Structures are given as C-alpha cells and as structure tokens.
Amino acid sequence: MDIFVQQLVNGLTLGSLYALIAVGYTVVYGILQLINFAHGEVFMIGAFGALTTSLVLFRGQTSLWILPFMIIGAVIASVVTAVLMERFAYRPLRNAPRLAPLITAIGISVFLQEIVRLNYDHVPFTSWNPFDLPDAKSLIPFPQIDVVTGPAFQVGGVTIQRAAIFTIGALLMCSAVLWYFINRTKMGRGMQAVSQDPDTARLMGINVDRVIVVAFMLGAILAGIAGVAQGLQNNNIDFRMGFLAGLKAFTAAVLGGIGNVAGAVVGGLVLGIVEAMATQYIPGQFGGSPWKDVWAFVMLILVLVFRPEGLLGAKAVDRA
Amino acid sequence: MIKIPDIPESVVVRHGAKAWPLALAGAGLLMTGSLLSWSGDPQVLGDLSISFNPGGLQIQALALALLAVVLLLAHKGPLTSLGQWADTALGLRALATWALLFMVMVVVAITIEAGGLINIDPGGWISLLGAVLLFAAARLVLPRETRDPAEAHLPGWSEILVIVVLMAAILFGTAYALGLTDAWEFVLFLVFVTGVVIAGIRAGLLSWLGHVTPRHRHVLTLAAFAAAFFFPFTQNGSDANMSIASQILIFGAAAMSLNIVVGLAGLLDLGYIAFLGAGAYVGATLSTSAFATIGWNPPFFVVVLLGACVSGTLGLIIGTPTLRVSGDYLAIVTLGFGEIFRLSMFNLDGNNGPDLTHGPNGIPAIPDLAFGSFNFGDTHNVLGIPLARFSNYYFLLLVVIAFIILVFSRLNNSRIGRGWVAIREDEKAAEAMGVNVFGLKILAFVVGAFLAGMAGTIKAHQDVSVTPDQYIFLESAFLLAAIVLGGMGTVAGVMIGAVILKLLPEKLRFFSDYRLLLFGLLLVLMMRFRPEGLVASKRRQLEFHEEDEGLAVRVEGEFAEEVKP
C-alpha cells in the first residue's frame, strides 16, 4: 500500500510539471489552432532564466528569499522568448496553410536549443563571459534553495520530496489564478470569445492580436514556473530538457482535450500517474521503466481513437 | 539578401551609352586578372599563384567574365538575334553582382587563409577592379524590349542537346564540387554556380527551359538518370564521395516516400523515419550477420519485399485508427508512433522483452549483399575504372529511387493523385464529391511506408550496423525539412532538398557545431519567405500566394491542359 501511495505521489509530482507546461499548449491552440511545438523550449529557457538570475545576481546563494527573484527571472526569460517568437515567426504566417507554422515551430525549437547550448556561457562570436556562467553543453547543477530542497519528509512509509510540494503547490496556485483570469477578467473573457469565433470577436471590438500575445504570455509564465520547479526537483537542467517535457506535456494537453484549460491540468496529472504506475505495476517483460513512455503514447493513441475530444472535451477539434 | 538600390533613371539615360563599352572593359579586366597570379602563397585555395595557368577559382572567374561578354554581345552586337529572347540587361546585372561578390570573397579568403592582404598578387587586384567596373557599368546598361521566351522554338534536336549539355554540366559540376576539400573553395564554387543560375533566371533562360523541358520530359528524365549513373565513373575509384552519395540516395528515397504522404495527400507525418527503420531492422534480422536474431536467410529480393510489407503493415496499423482524426492530431500521433518504434527497438533485447534487436547494441556486422557471384563489398573494374563498395550500393539505390519516383509520378498523374489533391485542399468538399477520403488517405500512408521500408532493407546492408539511435525524431524532422526546403509534391525539389541537407554538412564541416542552429534558422526563414520551397509546384505556389492573380490564371490554364486527354 505504501508503495502505491508513494508512486501516486511521484506521479502527481511529475504530472503537475506536465500540467504546468500543457496549459501553454492548450491556451495557444484554443485561440490559434496552432501547435506551438517550441513551447517546450520556452520552458527550458525559463529554467535557464532562473539559473542566470541566481548566478548573476546572487552568486548561487541558497537563502529562501532568493526564490521569488529566480521565479521572476524565469518568467521574464520565457515571456520574452514567447512574445518574440509570436511576433517574428508565427504572426507573419497567420493566414498560411497549416503546415507552415508547424514546421516553423520545429525550426524554432531546434534553433532555441542550439542557441542555449552554444552561446549560454559567452556572448556570440566572442569568448567574453562577463558573469562566469557555466558551459551549457552538458548538464548544469541547479542552485538548491533552503527549505524548498533538502531532506524529504517521511509520512508513514511514504517519502515526500520538498520540491514536490513546491511543484504541486505551484500548480494549484497557478490553476486558481488562471481560472480567475479566464472567467472573471475582461481580457480572459475576450480570450474565450476569440477562441469561439475570432471574426465575430474582432467585430465586437476585441483586439485579437493582443489576445493572442496574452495567450502566449500566459503559457510562458506557467512554463517559466515549471522550469524552476523542474530545476529544484531534479537538481540540474540542460538544453535538451524541453524536448521530452514538451512532448509529454503536449500529449497531456491532447489527453485532457486540447483547447480546454482544465483538461490540460487533468491530462497532465493522469499522464504522470500512468507513467509512475506503469513503472511499478506492469509486470513481465513489457513492464517497468523502459516501456513507460511506450504505454503513455499508446494511451494517447487509444484516447484519440475512442474519444478524440479528450477526457474533458476539446474545443474546436474539427477545425484542424 | 540586401537589396541594392536602383540607380536614378536620369543617370541611366545620360550614361547608358557609355555603359556598354565600360562593362566590356570590366569583363576584359576580370579576364586578364584571372590569367595572372592571384595569390603569392601557393598553399591557399588550391594554388592560384601561377600566371597563365589558372587554378579552379580563376577558371570560374574567367567563365563569369566570358558569360558577361556573351550577354553583352547579345545585348548589342553580333549576337543580338539570340539576345532578343533574353532579358540581357537584367541577366548582366545579376551576373555582375555575383561576380563582384565572388571576387570580394576570394580576396577575403586569401587574406584570411594566407594571413594578410599582402598575399594578394596584382592579378587579384586587377580581377577585383574588373569586377567592380563590370558591376557599376552593368547597372547602367539600359533594358531592352524582349520577346516572350515561350515563343522561342528551336529545332527539336537542339533542344534535346541543350538538356543533355545541362545534365552533363550538372554531373561534372557536382563531381568537381565534391572533389573540393577546402571549405572556402567549396563555398566559392557555390557562389559561382548560384551566380550563373540567378543570371540565367533573370535573363529568362530558365523560363525558356521551363517551356522546353515539358516537351522533352522523357529526355530530361533519362538525361538526369544518365548523369546520376555516370557519377561514380567521375570518382577515379575513390569511395569517399560515394559513401556520401549513397547516403543521399537512401535519404532521398525516404524523403520521396514521405513526399507521397505529405506532399501529395497533405498528411503531416512526424515519425516517418520509423518506416525506414522498420525496413532496416527486417533487413538486419534476416541477414546472415552473426548477431541476427532470426535464423532464416531468404534471398535478398524476398527480404526487400518482406521489409516493405512489414513497413507497409505498420503504416496500416498506425494509419487505420488515426487517419480518422484530423490534421494536427495526426502529426502528434505519428510523432508518438515514431517514439514507440524507437523505444521498442531499444527495449527488445532479451531483458525487457524478447531478444529481437539486441536493444541499444543493435545488429552489427551485417554482411554485404551478393547477387550470384557479384559481391557488393568487392571492387569491380568497369571500363578500367574501379568501382568500390559504395559505388555498387549506389547503383542499386539508383534503381530503387527510380522505382520510387516512377510510383510517385504515376500516382500523382492519376485519379488517385487528383483525389489526394482534393483531400489536401478541402477534405469535406472532396468527400461530398464522392472521393473515398479514408481509403485514399490509407493508401498514401501504406504506399509511402512500403517504399520507405524497401529502401530501409538496403540501408541495413549499406550501413553494416543497425542501431536504434539512427531513428530519432530529429531524423524525421530532417526528412520533412528536405521536402519543405525542396518543394512539396515535386520530384526534383525533394531530391535537391535531400542533397542540400546531407551534402552541405559533410562539406562544410568547419561550422559543424553550428549545423543544427543553421538548420533551425533555415526552416523558420524558409517558411517565412519561400514556403513553397526552392522548386515549387505551381499549384502549391498558389496555395501560399493566394493573392497572386496572375499565378492563379496560369495555374488554371495548365491544370485545364493537364486534364484534357
């Protein structure tokens, strides 16, 4: 029983991370019907933003009060990336055939990974490294923060990581704020209107361009926070962390019903739990950690075949 | 590309008359300089230091100058009767601009390589001066009335001759470029070729070719294959370039198969490399390698068929349930499928599943193919030219790719192909018109997978070893990029895309660390500025440029012609 609860906790932690990233996919998709493949990289850049803040401003100190600054640094880095991406890569393609933005997204994704890998520790085309940043070609240890990281709590036979509490807490708080924003503010209602019918929304006086930018920003904020959470949890970050996390998060978004914000959260949690349980409980040769990703993708395909609108129902499935 | 501002009309009118002799003088200077020594250091850029014995780059400069002279004479002089068909002024401008770029890059290259401007001999400066003069004068040359090149009709034999000469030029150009080991020389040669091609486009020669080639489509295809066939004979028995060339063919074969799915039917597949991998694994496990896990060694053509069928079946399995969901979902499901394939090959090692693939170790030591007494690993002498291992595979792959292209174009020009276009444009409308949407989609998927699987079985033998890390997502992205870069739905475009993506990284190793960065940037810029690809099919071009009325009329006309029996 302890093991079951333990894996549930592991799954929830992992799932919270997926959920935080998945929201970014789903918000953008809901409005633009665009798979922002490069969203995983926004998450990665968020983590690097937090690392940079900690190294440059605080020289890697570990006091708790630094954490808010790291989160702000992460959010700024991801939001800037996402907004630039929207402005210079996606906006010019808004009326292009569907394939164009998707391929652009793959291009951006590769480009961002490479730029971090090659140029994190120096100004491009020079070897100038004013803040003595580490080389990003391999894993970089992430600063550990007092209270938030450190020895785990033992509750009965179950171990709960401190960083896991941070991640799950971040998801709860973000979900609440997001719910308020979408349902109770003017901008949020504008977003809903645009996702239902962009042309009518425009006629009603909603600035669609602005709504789209806000959608990208929302996703980026959550991805930035997720980047910090992942760094704290796993103790390290690297330039490739966005690819797999982004893929899983997208799977989570589709699982929950793409375009549906609550669906993204549920989908993320379900996916995390499935992975943890598959590691523990699928017996025999096709079980365990090596096959868990296979089962996650198989589940995605099954859900798409039997319930294409996702667990909670998607928005605008048919418009693809 | 930086836009060079136009010279005010008044200046052109006033000095237009002087421009022609000036340009001729510039071309002459460029020529004279190129015959003299360019660089004092014989070690750089393949020795440009001997007067009256021009090195490769100097011959290219001579050729540029000669072309400029021909254009000038066609503009005003003995060749005007030819010149009336071509926009000589525009062509000359483009040529002169690229000639200048070429010379500037030569000077920069010598300076960097030999360490200082001091190494540039007078010949280099004379050529540079000539290029500057030519560039300035060409911008002043007055444009003339031209006639539509579509009306130009030469006797049939001479048109065929032009095609043959063109193909021969491509063959020897490629062989020459591959022989260059110095990155600067390679880049400069690319600049030279680009300059000539762009001048040709501007002068309207390419649009003339565009009218000629459809009249002799079979000749063109035949000439292209003949050029490809003779390529190994230009290598003097060296296998170094043949290894790259045969990889390009495998990559091209997979890209052509994917082209059926993406380019014709418009279904986005992000896990396509899995089908190539399925074929390769079938080829490996049924080979006589000591590591092969299935002790059955059927003849190779059976293996090819089996590999293709296994791959096609996988296509069917993944396609049947998922093709009912629409566009974006298909992309993500195929991506997931690609990962499932890779992970499965990774896991089936006896510890986590039955031992089929040896997991991460893969299946190494796959023996070479042998048809009767012809062993692909041996060197065979044909007409006194030794053809080594990779040349043998190259010929085999050439047959395979010819087959794939045949299937592709047959399907494209059939009822099925038009059905795919209809689905791509508007699925609902197509369904309403009685197109069997689901059936046709499945067909595209299965045919594509089948062909890729076929190529995969040969890849296993050519590669000697099959491991799962050859079939990662990035490879699928590269396949897709080849199609997007070259031109979706076209044959020539996709082959060009495949060549660019596989050849350039091999030749430009000095920025190997920036390879992926440039790849990403290239995709973004391509989608932004030329989404239809380098070689665009007209129909596809229209999709991306809906506002272009003239294009729409032209495409409609051609389409009507095509449909006519």
Next chain:
Amino acid sequence: MHQRSIVRVAAPLLIASLALSACGSRGGTDTGTSTGNKTAIIGVMAPLSGNLSALGLGIQHSVELAVQQANANKAVPGWTLKVEAKDDEQKPDVGKNAATAFAAEANVAGVVGNLNSSVTQSTQSVLATANIVQVSPANTGPSLTKGANFSTAPVRPYKTFFRTCTTDTVQGKFAADYLYNTAGFKKVATINDKKTYGQGLVKEFTKFFTGLGGTVVGAETINPDESNFQAVISKVKPTAPQAVYYGGEYPAAGPLSQQMKASGLNVPLMGGDGIFDPKYVALAGATANGDLATSVGAPADQSAVGKKFLADYAKAGYKEPSAAYGTFSYDAANAIINALKVSLKDAKDVASVRQATLDALGNVSFDGLTGKVGFDKYGDSTSRVLTSYKVANLKWAQIKTVTVP
C-alpha cells in the same frame, strides 16, 4: 568592330589557358614537406561537436600531443606524422563517411576512434576493408573484438580493430569483487541507462556478483534523457539494497545519486569509468560522499608518466582538457606510432605497408599511461590495471590500484 577585336583577343587567351590548365601539372602531389620527409597521417574519429564534444576534443588533442612528441623525437625516421581529425557527430552515418574518407587517403597509417560503440560498429568494416588499423580509446563492449558470442565462442570479427581501454568484463568483475569482498555488501540493486556501455557493464557485474554469492535484489533501467528518476528509486527502495550499482555515464548518474539520497535511499552508488568525472560530484551535490567508482589504469596524477602527460598537455595549450579518455587516446596513438616504427622503416609509401603495420601493432609492447600497452589475439588491451575510487570531501579519492590477472 570594337567588340570583335575583344573576342579575338579573349577567345585564344581563354583557349590557351584552358589547354595549359589541362596539361600543366599544378601542385597537389607533394607528399613530402620541406625537410624531405614523407608524411603519414594518423586519423582521429570522435564527436568533435555536440554534447559529447568535450570527450571527443580531449581524444583529438591527446593524439595530437603524442604525434607532436613523436615528431620532435624523430620516432619514425624519414617520416613526418600528421593528425587529421574528423567529426563523427556520434552518428553511425557520419562516422562511416569519415571512415570512408580515411580509407580513400593513401597516406593514412592508422585511425584512433571512435567514442561511441554504435558508431564504431559502422566504421570497423570500412577500415577493415582498406586494411587500416583502428585503435579505440573508449569502446568497452566485448562483442566489438570477440563477436556475437563473446563469452562462449569468441571470434574476432575485424582483424584491424584494437582498443586500449578494457572491456566491461574486466571492469564488471573488479567492481563485483570490490562490493562483495572489500565492502562486504551482499544485497545490491542495479540500474542501467540501457545504452551499450551501461547495459554491458551491469550485465557483467551481475554475472560476477551473483557468482560470488551476492544477491541482486532489483534490476532497473532509466532513460538518461530524462532527469526525474523518482519512480525507479521508489521501486528500488523497498528492496533495501546495501548499494546501487549503476551502469551509465555521469550526466544521469549524478542526479540519480542526488535523488536517491533525497528520497531516503541512503546507500552508496557505484559505477564504472563513465561516472568517474569531477562533474559527477558537482551534479550529485552534497550527498555524493561515499559513492564509488572504478576506472581503468592508475590515476594520471599519481604516476610519474601520468604527471608528465598532464604537464605536457597543459604546456601544449589546448583549449579543452584531456577529459576521461585522454590517457587511452595518448596510448592508442603511441601504439600506432610504435607499430609504424617497425613498418615504415624502409617503406616507400604508407599504403603498401598496411599489412606490416597491422602485424606490428599486434606485437607492440611499451609502458604507457594506463600500464603496459599491448594487445591480445582479439585486439583487446592486455593492460589490466584498475583503480577504485570513493568520493570523500566532495572529491574523487583513490582507494587502491590493482592489476587484475
């Protein structure tokens, strides 16, 4: 009239120059340098770009150092050695192209590489066809030298392939012996990253550990591309192992150790030479103390030759450190150089004595950085010097160096 005269001048000039260029002999055939020496090339194939470039560049520079010293000492009289490095990008395709390019060059006397076993599998056959010797500084998979059934019926697949590093078999046995006999652990869990190196190492370790009488209480795998290993740790923890043996490299091993300790699985993690790197300790963080590793050869900063190598390397001013495989690469290059001393002595060119080089390489024997360098009949290194290390005060500290029979 004017334009015609230009044509008249230009056309003959052009034709003359083309004719000259066709028959004239232009450079390019110089095999010798200014000293009158002939040139032999030692190739290097390794990932020089990408995320393993640190290891690959270390290999390249170590070979360069060996060759530079050989040239300075006139080790091969009458010949100048040159290093030519080609990037394999960790990809079999690209590696194969690099190998084919080496095979096409008449001056290539031998090749050092590759780093990844999957790449080596593709390059072995190409170089074997050309009869060029290949010495790998890093490939530890037994099947590369002993074929598919390496433990029951070893057959050497490619006679041109050698290696200076030891195989998984030697290292796995050493680790099993240490954990069972020295540390006294009877219950151990294994985790590997399902890569050629990690899986092979764990397989050999398990064989010897159970052979000694120990129990392997859990055998798990992780995906090294991920960085959250909680699910696997939670699965291993209830089996209460006394240590975890990890097969894989430090980028995943470091975080794994950290997450193990943070989850309350406070047992040492042990690994092979893949985790023996200062970055492991940086990644594993403050709880890394007590973790164990084995590595091949004596530590470079302990022996006199090793110290000299490090000093020379520093003096040569390479931008990247010699990294994990520097010493093996240096030995590999010197093995080839020693073979060339024999084969090139009276040779006219490199290509004609390739068989002699191969025969000579099989018989080399000299004192290298990693012990006595020599090869057995499969091409495996006969040097069996291994060292165990432990993390103490957040630094790798030597426990003991032994010579395994």
